[in-house]
Amino acid sequence: MIFSCMMAPGQVHMAAPICLIENNPDGKLVVNQEAAEVLAGIRQPVVVVAIAGLYRTGKSYLMNRLAGKRKGFCLGTTVQALTKGIWMWCLPHPYRSDLSLVLLDTEGLGDVQKGNTQNDSWIFALAILLSSTLVYNSMGTIDQNALENLHYVTELTKKIKAKASSGEDTEEENSAEFVRFFPDFIWAVRDFTLQLEIDGQPITEDGYLENALRLRKGDTEQIQKFNVPKSCIRKFFPSRKCFTFDRPANKKNLHQLEHLEEDDLEEDFLEPVGRFCQHIWETSRPKTVPGGQVVTGRMLEKLLKIYVDAINSGDVPCLENAVLALSEIENAAAVHEAVSCYEELVGKQLALPTDTVDELLAVHAECEKAANAVFMARAFGIMHVKKFQEDLELQLKQKKEELCQRNEQVSFDRCNNVLVELYRKLEAGVHMGIYSAPGGYQRYLENWNEMVEEYRSVPRKGIQADCALEEFQKSKETVAKSLLQMDCALTAQEKELEAQRAQAEAVQLQQNLLEQKQAQLKQMMEDEKRSHDEQLQLLREKMEKEKKMLEEETERMIQHKLKEHELLLKEGFQRKAREMESEIQRLKEEKKSFPWEQVLSLVGDLIPAMLSLAHLATVSGAGSTPKRSNK
Template sequence: MAPGQVHMAAPVCLIENMPDGKLVVNREAAELLAGICQPVVVVAIVGLYRTGKSYLMNRLAGKRKGFCLGTTVQALTKGIWMWCLPHPYRSDLSLVLLDTEGLGDVQKGNTQNDSWIFALAILLSSTLVYNSIGIIDQNALENLHYVTELTKKIKAKASSGEDTEEENSAKFIRFFPDFIWALRDFTLQLEIDGHPITEDGYLEEALRLQEGDTQQIQKFNMPKSCIRKFFPSRKCFTFDRPANGKKLHKLEHLEEDDLEEGFLEPVGRFCQHIWETSRLKTVPGGQVVTGRMLEKLLKIYVDAINSGDVPCLENAVLALSEIENAAAVHEAISCYEELMGKQLVLPTDTVDELLAVHAECEKEANAVFMARAFGIMQVKKFQEDLELQLKQKKEELFERNKQVSFDRCNDVLVELYQKLEDGVHMGIYSAPGGYQCYLKKWNEMVEEYCSVPQKGIQADKALEEFQKSKETVAKSLLQMDRALTAQEKQLEAQRAQAEAAQLQLMLLEQKQAQLEQMLEDEKRSHHEQLQLLWEKMEKEKKMFEEERERAILLKLKEHKLLLKEGFQRMAREMEREIQHLKEEKNSFPWEQALSIVRDLIPVVLSLKMHSGSTPKRSKK
């Protein structure tokens, strides 16, 4: 099983339908769904109860058993059940099957509940299968009345203003699933006026609108018109009865040889079509949805329904992007810390060495963030947070590197000085000429200290601090040395003071150089962040435009069909929908945002980072 996949042995209830009409997300099922890190293909099936939906979904899972099959007039599936499996053709995808509670159960009593189940199936799926018995006649279309209520059950935008019908249709088509009508127990010959037609041709003929403007004709056309508007990508499969007589009651136990060829052949084509052509689940903007993202969307939609609100795509995607982007920052920081822990050994000999490892780990962390983050209007905010946290991590490591270096150097100095300290305590350097002897030993100690490897960037600083701590000893020995005249003592004191001043100047210059290295690294980091943001915006813009172009092509197909059928007024309405989709490009500030980022990149590159620095001083 590929990483990020979940292979469930059997379906579980994902959404429980409570007696009071409330919908409850099953925690165990939600956790399983959240464990899928791969993009998902989501196939949901809806339809009247006792029409064989569950058996068809079991075939999609490649199993005979799984979703519960009933053999009585009582509806068995309650709420929405889920089965997560590896995609049969692509190891980088997961297949999520959703079997919904049968619509129209006379024992339920709450028809609004059916409407919400239907709406959730649309919101969650990338392919929607509508399962019915017999032929597509007016009665079958009226049973699909839920599609006429979709604009009341789903909002595309959070704006308080009322959108026109054309705007609603244009928005819905961009996230609605592909539609498949599965006709069960179909026994008619597929022909019209003696000419054979395809299953898809039969569906289109059944959806042909009746001419006229009377109220009766408008009511007749309403479900057809809604299906054509909201599901321009549609397909039909017809199935014979799977078996005869009492065999139907034990369908899940039957071998392939016991099933009718008129059922097996279309079932094979149906499964093959879904496995080969079903699109990835996406949200408006073209962002591909993973299992863990779908779990969050599910909770957002159910919470909205239970609170009495209409699920809003814009709000849901915004809330999802906030959750995902925050998680992306956390994941990126964890990646950075893990990589730095493996690759960085403190203390480093130079600042450049530390910054080189930091830059490499930062690059990986940014890649992790960008791979998960989405929603360009939100990404920038979270990217800035990540940039700030990575900068803080770098500064903390810089300070830790200095401290580790200083502690190591101090330990080395203490160990090397031990012989001198023993000599001082024994009075060896208190005799005439003792100071010069002490000074010689001190210089030998410093030479040995300088030859010790891997001391880090605080070698000179530690030496200066250690030298300061021993100044009292040296001065005392100098004053006690009776072999030196007063003038020689004064000159020696001045020499020692000059050496200390020179060492301090060198440390100041080192500090300045380190500061400039850190500032230069900030410039590099900021430039890379802007470059990544620009690339992310370009990618999301491309996904948005591909999604929009797909919607336009589907609408153009429907427009052509309307013109062919002679519905000029409806064709003009469709033209307005197409125009609205074309104008959507200007409703997103892509070009303005891209222009700002594109202009910032060369500005950052040309910046002279002098903030907080001081002019260099030359050695004298």
């Protein structure tokens, strides 16, 4: 059972953590469906903080502090590792109501009882792929032994693929893209007792980490092996920070850490813990995927399943493929959500029949605008949005056509009912023979005109008022002609003139109806143009937004690599610096060469093609008449 409750819309507050990924004895990873459903219920962007490190190093306690609790994730008190797989705790963000905080506590690495290092590597890779901030937790000091324990970083090039290239990309080319989506990196050093100084000069915790990551000069195999984990951390994680913690309490109380009050804990432990939590709460970014798209809880749930399915099938998780699959799922869902929004708003705002076509089109335009906003807010990937936008536009156009047809039918039925009711008096007179006497036709004509005036005064008849009257008048032509021929008070010439007058009146009414249809057709075409102009503008804005996000992402990569390039030169690694220059140049060219104009031209092609389809559809329905009620 999951002890969770909904807070603000799309926000979840879990009272306790739950296993998100189960680590089966056979090495298969299984997504816990209950936990996945909780994650899928979060519609807000998520800040995802994952912690990794060797087993029995106190990872879970730090995560409980981030949750603002003393208890939650299980704390082990023996040499046996307790956390298996990956556990999740979803909470409202402590500082931002528009974000949710997702904490991931991973299975301890290096558990001797497990005997499956590949499984450890996959758990670590998932922590990288899912998080926006990764905390690596270790004991003692950042020395070569601690760096070698972080050998999982060096294996990431074999566990994660950035692009689904048709060519054979080298590991270096693949890993060069890691900066685009890797999380911020925090090294938490526990039970740290050394003085923070080098050569007698005090240094900061961050300075301590950067000094530990300095490369050693030399080309021997031993030195290269020594430099590998340092190079990987420097290359993959542009944002790095370090926190050092003293022991939380004396040795005899460590086994009951979660039960200790604040006063029982060491000040040298509490102070950095406070800074650690504050730093993560204040600076951790929402999770994003390549391209800068912010990830919600429901998107993270889908990514999680994509990654786990890839791992279990023996493949290497590919970011490009995962983002493409995610965009297909999200864009399809965005279309469905937008259509549902349109239907709901139309149901609330539109009362049929409307007096004019303009009235209906105004409501349609407002509801369509809201639906498009819903779609654009959720859809992403400008290269993939176009086909889903076309689908949405087609569906909304069909909804509008159905609405227009229903509006006409409701109007026609209402008008016909009114006419049938008003005609009852005339019909009774016909049956009683009142209009069969000499002068009866003139009396019938007067009563008919009185009925028409009364009919025209009835409110809210809708746009089919004249059409219904014309149809009704046609249905009574036989009665009128019969009465005219029976009226012996009229000469043959008078009867002929009256017949011509009635025919001319019918022709004029038909002409009026034709002009109304043409005016309505023009209104529909203008509305189609308005709709397409707005859609084009929305797509342009979407493209500009995604262009800006991609450029900012690429610029961050360039700045990080420039910083690393400068550091390599300073440390005397000329060859590595030249390799970094090549990466920087490639990124600059990539930033310039992305075919934004080509994408925009594809977007612009939507307009004439869709307008032509709209014109054909509207013209084909221009001459239709609603079905008469059989009354």
